Amino acid sequence: MSVRIDVLTIFPDYLAPLGLSLVGKAREAGILDLHVHDLRNWTTDRHRTVDDTPFGGGAGMVMRADVWGTALDEILTPDAHLLLPTPSGQVFAQPTAHALAAETHLVVACGRYEGIDARVAEHYRAAGVRVSELSLGDYVLNGGEVAALVVVEAVARLLPGVVGNPESLVEESHGEAGLLEYPVFTKPPTWRGLDVPDVLLSGHHARIARWRRDEALRRTAARRPDMLEALDPAALDARDREV
Numbered sequence: 541m542s543v544r545i546d547v548l549t550i551f552p553d554y555l556a557p558l559g560l561s562l563v564g565k566a567r568e569a570g571i572l573d574l575h576v577h578d579l580r581n582w583t584t585d586r587h588r589t590v591d592d593t594p595f596g597g598g599a600g601m602v603m604r605a606d607v608w609g610t611a612l613d614e615i616l617t618p619d620a621h622l623l624l625p626t627p628s629g630q631v632f633a634q635p636t637a638h639a640l641a642a643e644t645h646l647v648v649a650c651g652r653y654e655g656i657d658a659r660v661a662e663h664y665r666a667a668g669v670r671v672s673e674l675s676l677g678d679y680v681l682n683g684g685e686v687a688a689l690v691v692v693e694a695v696a697r698l699l700p701g702v703v704g705n706p707e708s709l710v711e712e713s714h715g716e717a718g719l720l721e722y723p724v725f726t727k728p729p730t731w732r733g734l735d736v737p738d739v740l741l742s743g744h745h746a747r748i749a750r751w752r753r754d755e756a757l758r759r760t761a762a763r764r765p766d767m768l769e770a771l772d773p774a775a776l777d778a779r780d781r782e783v
């Protein structure tokens with residue numbers, strides 16, 4: 541199963557880290573077919589212009605629909621899901637990463653400046669393309685490239701064969717349990733007067749599992765009570781409720 545991801549940006553070098561580590565391995569293994577394109581390749585004027593002043597006035601520049609349209613007409617395929625990183629999008633979270641990892645073609649359009657002319661999303665939705673406007677969170681970046689890095693990594697690591705031990709995908713934060721991850725420790729057993737919790741050295745797997753579950757519940761209650769609220773009560777056993 542291979543996913544093709546096309547990223548369009550005026551800063552292709554920004555996406556260079558995707559060639560490293562996990563995503564790099566996924567590409568070499570043929571699990572991920574990643575292509576980064578310079579949007580300016582679809583401009584037609586001498587200055588390779590991609591933006592202009594906003595209708596209605598206001599500061600900053602808006603990216604032109606005609607340039608994006610020429611590029612996307614060439615890149616999009618019938619099974620493509622067009623992703624538009626934007627602070628005004630729906631918040632990107634792990635369930636979306638899992639859904640996107642099951643797709644066959646993702647196209648990420650990285651906007652800069654004040655954003656992309658709204659008619660681009662409107663046109664492709666009307667043409668039957670699945671279009672998702674995604675936000676990483678409630679802050680403003682200078683463009684969509686950082687979001688593209690985040691989305692591509694979050695999706696790529698879920699592809700079968702990318703992460704060495706698929707088990708490690710199950711217990712991580714925001715994973716299936718819907719809880720934050722428990723604290724982890726490794727050698728040395730004592731460090732600057734701090735000891736690893738005894739239970740983890742006990743070799744008693746049931747107790748270790750219980751301790752980890754308790755810690756995950758405690759952390760989630762302390763740091764992300766919203767996640768605990770969202771948990772299906774059936775997912776909590778009697779022991780959990782005591783924590």
Ligand SMILES: Nc1ncccc1[N+](=O)[O-]
Nearest residue numbers: 625626675676681683687
């Ligand atoms: N937060 C953002 N700011 C600018 C562009 C994209 C963004 N995002 O989260 O995808």
